[in-house]
Amino acid sequence: MESIYTTTGIKAEADRIEKDSVHVFAPATVANMVCGFDVLGFALNEPGDEVIMCKADRQGVHIVNITGDDGRLPREAAKNTVSASVMSFLQYIDRTDVGVEIELHKQMPIGSGLGSSAASTVAGLFAINTLLGSPLSRQELLPFAIQGEELACGHGHADNVAPSLLGGITLIRGYDPLDVVALPVPSELYTSVVFPYVDVPTRDARQMIRAKVALKDAVIQWGNIAGLVAGLFTSDYHLIGRSMQDVLIEPTRAILIPEFYEMRRLAMEAGALGFGISGSGPSVFAFAQSKDIATHITSVVQAHLAGQGIDSNGYVSGINTEGPKEIQGREE
Incomplete structure (x- = not known):
């Protein structure tokens, strides 16, 4: 099976429709699947995290509210995985002129082993991409999500962010180059x-x-x-x-x-x-x-x-x- 990640560059769509605000859910994940340390993972229907993102008159990326974290997550944009990933995304597509405000609503415990930071990061990236008319594919968002994982836990692995972003069961075949393979999902599983x-x-x-x-x-x-x-x-x-x-x-x-x-x-x-x-x-x-x-x-x-x-x-x-x-x- 071919990799589901390919580098195709920024999509040139003149008719992209941008939005003023979006509300996004991203799913929790189970990584490793017992024997597949750092290479296997799958997405759950619940729990997950939600991000509400709005365009702002002021320039830059701003965290305006976080709920469900008991005050444990940083509000500074450069230190929060959601906002930091959004900042990298905007720099990559050359849209640093855009100002956004972010609300993060944690629906799962931090440190649960269910990809809490990954779900937040993926929700933020999917939100900013949707807000700006989807200039990148989901596969092209994956490197930014991996950067978020590195900020969150010191190790930029994809076994949580890949299934959260792409859905289903994923195999991380390699990182250089990034090669993520979609695996079949048995219907009764x-x-x-x-x-x-x-x-x-x-x-x-x-x-x-x-x-x-x-x-x-x-x-x-x-x-x-x-x-x-x-x-x-x-x-x-x-x-x-x-x-x-x-x-x-x-x-x-x-x-x-x-x-x-x-x-x-x-x-x-x-x-x-x-x-x-x-x-x-x-x-x-x-x-x-x-x-x-x-x-x-x-x-x-x-x-x-x-x-x-x-x-x-x-x-x-x-x-x-x-x-x-x-x-x-x-x-x-």
Whole structure:
């Protein structure tokens, strides 16, 4: 399959229609998909983040409001991933004459392992692109989203921003040049996601990863990644499930997530195809072959956490193949 990212330059469309304001939703994501550290990810239907962006009389990019972050995110334009990415975008298309005001509404917890910063960045980039008549394709927006991830967590990876921006399940084949491949989405595939209210900072989780791995472990991991991709192409749910094994990253990161192995046992008993950590955690996810099974898994895992005195959020979702979208018919 050919890469879905190609460099085609800025689209020259004389009839582009610009807007005065837009309201955009961008989805949360599950990165790694257990065995595909930094190379696999998929988009969820919920949760996600919203951005309202308006043209302003004053020049420059301005954050005018942020909700849902408990005051944790910077309001300075150059330090916030949303506004910083918008600034880079405007410089690239030579539209620094444009002034915009941004409202960011966080609909998911920061540090959840669900691509919180990625969803915000993608919402902002999709909003400014839409506001100015879509001069770039979604694929051409991806490098700016990767820059936002670098600002957010110190590592410019695409396993969250690519599925959030492009939708579906994505494989990051390489970065030089950037090569992102769309993978098939089996029609019966659903996911259960549970976010326990525990703190696992992304930077800390990444620093725990071993710099070197044994060749025998690498071979196991390669086989699982290939098996998972093959399972997606053939809608072989059993192959998908038995390929969701991680011998490199999960054994270390699981230490940071209370009750991880018990949650996995309960999820598998409840019918999960596979179970693992979403991104760097603490969120966990399971694949299931129906919405009903995914709903049951979510209920069982949340009930166990509650019994251990751990509150949580739970989500049940198909794979979001749409990516970011403009919200119509709501007051802005």
